[in-house]
Amino acid sequence: MAHVLTTEILDAEVLNTVLLDRIHALIAQHKNMPGALLPLLHSIQDNIGYVPEACYLPISKALALSVAEVHGVVTFYHHFRRQPAGRHILQVCRAESCQAMGSEKLEANIKSSLGIDYHQTTQDGAITLEPVYCLGNCACSPAVMMDDEVYGRMDNQKVAELIGDARATS
Amino acid sequence: MSNSEVKVQSVKIYVPRDSSALSLGADRTAKAIITEAHNRGIEIELIRNGSRGLFWLEPFVEVQTKQGRIAFAPVQPKDVPSLFDADFLNPQSVKAAAHPLNLGLTEELAWLKSQQRLTFARVGIIDPVSLEDYLAHDGYKGLANALKLSGADIVKVVTDSGLRGRGGAAFPTGIKWKTVLDTPSEQKYIVCNADEGDSGTYSDRMIMEDDPFVLIEGMTIAGIAVGATQGYIYLRSEYPHALKVLNEAIDKAKKAGYLGANICRTNFSFNLEVRRAAGAYVCGEETSLLESLEGKRGLVRFKPPLPAIEGLFGKPTVVNNVISLATIPIILHKGAQFYADYGMGRSRGTLPIQLAGNIKQAGLVELAFGATLRELLYDFGGGSATGRPIRAVQVGGPLGAYLPESQFDTPLDYEEFGKIWAVLGHGGIVAFDDTVDMAKMARYAFEFCAIESCGKCTPCRIGSVRGVEVIDKIIAGTEHSKNMQLVRDLSDTMLNGSLCALGGMTPYPVLSALNHFAEDFSPRNSGLNQLLNQEKAKAA
Numbered sequence: 001m002a003h004v005l006t007t008e009i010l011d012a013e014v015l016n017t018v019l020l021d022r023i024h025a026l027i028a029q030h031k032n033m034p035g036a037l038l039p040l041l042h043s044i045q046d047n048i049g050y051v052p053e054a055c056y057l058p059i060s061k062a063l064a065l066s067v068a069e070v071h072g073v074v075t076f077y078h079h080f081r082r083q084p085a086g087r088h089i090l091q092v093c094r095a096e097s098c099q100a101m102g103s104e105k106l107e108a109n110i111k112s113s114l115g116i117d118y119h120q121t122t123q124d125g126a127i128t129l130e131p132v133y134c135l136g137n138c139a140c141s142p143a144v145m146m147d148d149e150v151y152g153r154m155d156n157q158k159v160a161e162l163i164g165d166a167r168a169t170s
Numbered sequence: 171m172s173n174s175e176v177k178v179q180s181v182k183i184y185v186p187r188d189s190s191a192l193s194l195g196a197d198r199t200a201k202a203i204i205t206e207a208h209n210r211g212i213e214i215e216l217i218r219n220g221s222r223g224l225f226w227l228e229p230f231v232e233v234q235t236k237q238g239r240i241a242f243a244p245v246q247p248k249d250v251p252s253l254f255d256a257d258f259l260n261p262q263s264v265k266a267a268a269h270p271l272n273l274g275l276t277e278e279l280a281w282l283k284s285q286q287r288l289t290f291a292r293v294g295i296i297d298p299v300s301l302e303d304y305l306a307h308d309g310y311k312g313l314a315n316a317l318k319l320s321g322a323d324i325v326k327v328v329t330d331s332g333l334r335g336r337g338g339a340a341f342p343t344g345i346k347w348k349t350v351l352d353t354p355s356e357q358k359y360i361v362c363n364a365d366e367g368d369s370g371t372y373s374d375r376m377i378m379e380d381d382p383f384v385l386i387e388g389m390t391i392a393g394i395a396v397g398a399t400q401g402y403i404y405l406r407s408e409y410p411h412a413l414k415v416l417n418e419a420i421d422k423a424k425k426a427g428y429l430g431a432n433i434c435r436t437n438f439s440f441n442l443e444v445r446r447a448a449g450a451y452v453c454g455e456e457t458s459l460l461e462s463l464e465g466k467r468g469l470v471r472f473k474p475p476l477p478a479i480e481g482l483f484g485k486p487t488v489v490n491n492v493i494s495l496a497t498i499p500i501i502l503h504k505g506a507q508f509y510a511d512y513g514m515g516r517s518r519g520t521l522p523i524q525l526a527g528n529i530k531q532a533g534l535v536e537l538a539f540g541a542t543l544r545e546l547l548y549d550f551g552g553g554s555a556t557g558r559p560i561r562a563v564q565v566g567g568p569l570g571a572y573l574p575e576s577q578f579d580t581p582l583d584y585e586e587f588g589k590i591w592a593v594l595g596h597g598g599i600v601a602f603d604d605t606v607d608m609a610k611m612a613r614y615a616f617e618f619c620a621i622e623s624c625g626k627c628t629p630c631r632i633g634s635v636r637g638v639e640v641i642d643k644i645i646a647g648t649e650h651s652k653n654m655q656l657v658r659d660l661s662d663t664m665l666n667g668s669l670c671a672l673g674g675m676t677p678y679p680v681l682s683a684l685n686h687f688a689e690d691f692s693p694r695n696s697g698l699n700q701l702l703n704q705e706k707a708k709a710a
Binding site for chain 2: 034036037038041042063069072073078079080095096097098099100101132133134135137139140141143145148149151152153
């Protein structure tokens with residue numbers, strides 16, 4: 001069913017005041033930039049981990065846009081998430097260069113070992129799994145990215161170690 | 171001071187900070203070297219340079235000597251004690267020379283020596299965020315020359331060099347600049363397309379991480395040439411290291427008077443800002459990129475108007491790829507003719523080629539246009555990584571054609587590739603061995619298009635989804651010959667009816683796979699499938 005955006009729904013979303021204050025501060029910081037929306041959405045996601053729907057209305061007011069336009073931009077880009085992610089984000093490259101080096105088997109193994117599919121988070125909240133289409137590490141395929149670090153020439157064992165290390169950190 | 175009292179200068183050691191080197195453990199190697207030196211009471215100066223581009227040898231450690239840098243590679247932390255034991259800081263000593271990781275003088279490595287590095291002249295050599303290092307290696311000499319010329323004269327130099335857009339479209343850069351120069355406006359923009367999303371390509375990333383000042387200088391020259399005072403680098407969100415390096419370099423350039431108001435104490439001003447993309451492949455298309463920079467959904471615009479006339483915020487805008495802009499400084503420094511003397515036919519200069527996928531010696535090879543695919547795959551690449559025969563090669567990213575072995579002698583040249591219905595694109599070469607299933611790759615091409623389509627035009631938005639379904643039917647053997655025809659019809663519609671290259675070029679990988687690897691499109695378990703179909707027909 002299509003999700004209807006109304007102010008009621010936006011207000012209904014529970015966000016603590018600390019978060020909302022932070023969002024308002026970020027809006028104030030960005031609203032006068034030319035083409036402010038993407039930098040603003042990035043800053044919100046960098047700051048609180050995702051782009052909550054509750055920020056659509058204040059953003060739309062500050063940037064003179066409709067709520068629908070803000071929603072349209074958030075949902076157009078793969079990078080922006082509308083729900084909180086796990087503590088770590090594991091991106092697995094699905095592009096051709098990595099496929100040429102066996103990434104399909106690696107993907108399948110990661111999914112089965114984590115027990116989740118793409119765009120899902122493990123039950124312990126440690127890892128969110130995302131596909132990615134090229135990390136620019138094509139000379140060292142197959143590649144994955146854990147948070148902001150890229151790892152090359154991956155195999156099942158190396159990925160398992162990476163996941164183990166991530167789980168051990170907050 | 172007597173000779174014996176001369177303080178021994180600490181030895182310079184280089185360990186790359188390029189993200190591919192980091193992806194193979196360069197940070198751990200650097201740390202191990204620092205710790206080991208400290209434990210042994212040896213003073214060293216460790217510099218984090220860019221990568222030389224020999225990625226099968228990363229982490230690639232170099233030690234400075236009077237004769238040049240000596241390479242030790244690949245160096246893992248476990249190798250570090252043995253390097254110190256072998257006195258590798260004195261790399262020409264008998265012990266160090268005998269160390270199995272000693273590769274000799276970096277500059278003498280055949281893989282590097284046989285390249286023509288113009289755009290990548292400094293990459294891997296300098297500390298990327300040291301302006302002093304950049305200046306000491308011919309940095310800002312192009313800008314110095316540009317400041318002595320009129321805008322029209324700068325544009326003429328770029329036009330005469332023959333430089334064509336390295337993002338893939340290969341449109342003459344000088345002509346684009348001239349259009350912007352000739353369009354009067356109180357505000358113009360320089361936009362760098364750093365949304366390098368093509369699989370198999372990483373040359374933009376290397377420039378931004380390993381020699382960011384060259385891009386800044388190129389954009390500054392572009393601004394001065396066409397009369398633009400604001401530049402944006404639209405950087406893909408998958409490149410966090412490049413973001414850090416670019417911002418650090420921009421800060422340093424500003425502080426040193428190379429960016430901002432009154433550049434180098436002239437009347438020219440140029441401001442530069444990095445803007446992060448958000449993971450949409452289609453935003454590599456220039457009009458979609460501009461929409462995104464304006465804060466909108468990355469929907470492709472109709473052309474005309476050209477961005478050069480009505481671009482960012484409706485103003486005349488130069489949109490160039492990273493490599494095109496990073497090549498401007500050497501052209502302005504050494505002259506149009508110097509650059510144009512490289513290359514063949516209408517493809518002038520050099521192309522930074524990126525070897526990727528299933529290849530033994532993957533890395534960055536900058537060569538004048540004209541080398542053949544075979545030379546790159548075997549002389550530089552050393553064949554496949556798996557040791558099996560190379561069966562297919564995709565050149566030019568996910569919208570590029572798959573080439574079979576019979577086409578490996580094609581020279582890398584925009585027109586020569588056009589003749590065989592292929593594209594050079596951004597110079598990425600992805601090799602596949604004989605285990606590749608080309609029907610699966612054709613299916614993936616449609617799937618990727620479906621995931622990344624901006625949705626504005628029907629052939630791309632719907633054609634890509636139908637394409638996946640049709641290939642699935644072909645693989646399953648359902649009405650095989652009918653669906654083989656259908657996929658060609660569909661490709662024809664996408665080729666001719668799409669608004670931009672995403673839908674318009676998805677047929678390149680699909681049809682090239684069909685044409686050159688037809689055997690992969692026969693129905694799977696065809697005998698069984700036929701039997702089942704006969705049974706079904708009987709039952710009906």
